[in-house]
Amino acid sequence: VLVAIVDLDARLRLGGVVPIPDLRAELRRRGIADDAAVTDALESLERSWLIDLSAAQAPSQVADRRAGIERPGRGLLYYIARR
C-alpha cells in the first residue's frame, strides 16, 4: 500500500497528498480489490506514524465519498499524506 502511495504521488505529481479513492483504484489495477483490507492497512500505517489520514473539509463536494473512510469524531477521511 505504501509503495502504491509513493508511486501515485510521483506519477500524478500530487504534491504529497493522495486521495484515498485514487489509491483504491490503483490497488485494484494491481490486483488488490479488497477495500476493507485496504482500509485496515491505511489505519495500520497511520498507527505506525507512516502516514496521516486527513479529513475532507467539505465531504459533500468530494468526487467519490464512498471510497473514503467515515470515522465518527474525525469525519470523512479522504486524503493520505506521507510523513
Place this chain on the structure above:
Amino acid sequence: VDLAHVLLDAAKSPLADPVARLDPDRPPPPDVAEVHAGVRSAIATAIDAVASDRRAQMVLVTGEPGMGKTHQLAWLRARAEGRYLCTDIPPLKDAGAPFTHLARYVVQGLSAAGQLDRVLWDTLRRVAAAVRADADEHGDDDVRDRIDEAIVQGAPFSLAFRTLAQHDADLGRLLYQRGRRLAPLSTLPAEFGRVLCRITDRQAEPAIVDWLRAAELPTDDLELLGIKSGVEGEDRAFEVLRAIALCAPAPLVLCLDQLESTAGLLGTEGVMRLFTALMELYQQAPVCIVLMCQTQQWVELRHDVPLAAVERIAVLPPLTKPTAEEAAAIVASRLEPFWQAAAAEPPYPSWPFSPDFIAGLVATSRPTIRQVLLECEARLGDMRRAGRIVELAQVAGPSGPQHPRATTLPTPVSPPGTDVEWEAALRAAHDRYARGVAERRDLGQPKFRQELLREAILDLLRGAARFRYQVGGVTVTAVSAPRKPKNAPRPPAIVTLTGDGGTCRIAIDVHSDEARFAYHVLERLRAAVDAGAADAAVLVRESDMPLGDGARRSLEIASALAERGGGVVYVDSDSAVRLVGAELLLDAASAAEVLVDGRQASRDEALSFVLDDDGIAESLTSLLAPAIAQPISLAAGG
C-alpha cells in the same frame, strides 16, 4: 507555589487559542521548535535565496484547518526583525484586479508598519550617492556640494537623509534629472522613479504614498508628483509592486493565507487569475511568495493552476499531525509562561495533562494541533469552573492499557449546544474579529480598510439576496459588482431592491479616503444614474472622514445625488469595524476556522448569523435608506 491556583487564578485560560491573524502586532502564541520545523526551514531558505540571489521564490504550505498554517505566518512576521519585510495579503475578491489588490496591501502593510518610508528614502539616498559619484567624476562641484548638504551615507541613516534632504525641496528633481540613467534609478519603472524623486518636497510626500496605494488622486496632487494619472491599471499596479520589491533593502515577503477563500468566492477563474499574476511577479521581481491553503482545497485547486506556476511553486509536504510528544510539547508551551510568572515548578511541563493522557488523546482521535488545544482547554475550562484542578492521567484509548490512576474521560466530542449558545459563540467570534480590526495597525485607519468595508457590505448584501433576507422592509433581490476593468477605475456595484413600491436599483460604492479624493468616485456614481444603470446612487463613507468644505466639488455631486434619492451615507467607526469584522469572520468560516460548540461553522451559517445580528442589520438598513425611506445623514445637512 500551589500549582492548581496558578491555573485557577489566571485571568485568561492558558490554553485559549487566539486566532493569530487577528493580532499581528502582538506576539503570536508560543512556537514549538520540533513542530513543523521543516516548514520554517523551507520558508527561511526561500527568503535567504531571495536575499542572496535576488531571485523570486514561491512556497506553498498545505494542511488541514487547525494544523498551524496561520500560526506559521504569524511567527514569520514576528521573526522578521528587519531581515525581510512581511506583508499580509487578504483573499482576492475581484478577479479583474489581482495586481491592484497585491500592490494596495503591500503598500498599506509596509506603510502601517512604518517600513515604507525607509524603503523610499533609502532608495533615494542610493540615487543621491550615485549622482554624487557621477558629479564627482565629471567635476560637477555644484551638484556634488548640493548633495553633500543632505546625504548621510549608510542605510541606517536613510531617515536622517530625509530630514536634511527636505530642506532642499527641489533636490529630488535634480536627482531625477541626473540619476535616471544611473543605477538604481535606471533599473526602476520610469514613472515610479519620477514620483519617488518628488519625495524631497514635504507637500508631495503624503501624495506619494497615496499614489502608490492606488488612491484616486486629485489633479493638483498629480501635478505635485509630476505625473498625469494615478495607478489605475493593472500594468501600473504591477510596476509599483515590482519597483517596491526592487527598492526594498531586504526581501519582500508576500503572505497569502486562506487561498481557499479566493477559490470559494471567485471559483476556478479567480484562482487562475491570481496565480497568473503571481507568476508574472515571480518572473520579474525578487519577492518571496508564501501561500497557505487547506489540503483538500489544494488537491482540487492544483488542477486549475497554470502548469508553469505549479512547476515553480515549492509545494511542501502537508503539515503532519502532531505525535504524542509534539502534542505534549505544544500544551506545555502554552502553560510555561504561567509557571514562569508564578515561579512554579510543575512535576512535568504539561501538568495537569499527563503525557499518558495526551498520548491517549492523540492515539484515539489523531487530532490537529487546534483540536489538541481545544480538547485540553475544554477540560481545563471545566476544572476552572469547578474551582478544582485534577491531574488527568490517561484517556481511554482503543488499544492502550488503563493506568491504575486513570481518569477515564468521555469521548472528546462536545455535546450539542442550544441555539442560544450557538449564537452567543458566534457573537463572541464576531466581537473578536471586530476587535482585531480596530486594533490592527493595517486596518486601524478608515482609508486602509475601505476596500474590506466595501467587500463586507457587498458580501452581506449578496447574502441577503441569496437568503431573501429583508432589510428595513425591502428585499435585496440582486447585487451586481462589475469586475474592475484592466486599465480603468472600478465601476460602482448595483444593488436591486424590491418592496411594496416596486423595484429600485442603487449604485453603491465605498470611499473613506481623503475627502479631496472622493470626487472621482462620486462622478462615477452620478454617471451610473445618468446612464440609467441605477435609479439612485449612494456613497458610503466613514463618519471620521467627512466631506468637509475643502471638498466643494464632491459636496456638489453629493447634493445632486441626494436630490435623486441617494447621496452620501455615513457609517460610524464602530459600525464600520463590525462590518469589516463580519467580513473577516466570513473569510475565517470559509477557511473552516470558526469553531463553535466543537464543530466548524460554515460560511452560510456565519452569514446567516451576522445578517440577523442587530448592529449589522441596522448598518445595512441605513445604507439602503434611499429606497426604504429612512433618513440618511447627508454631508451638507450634517
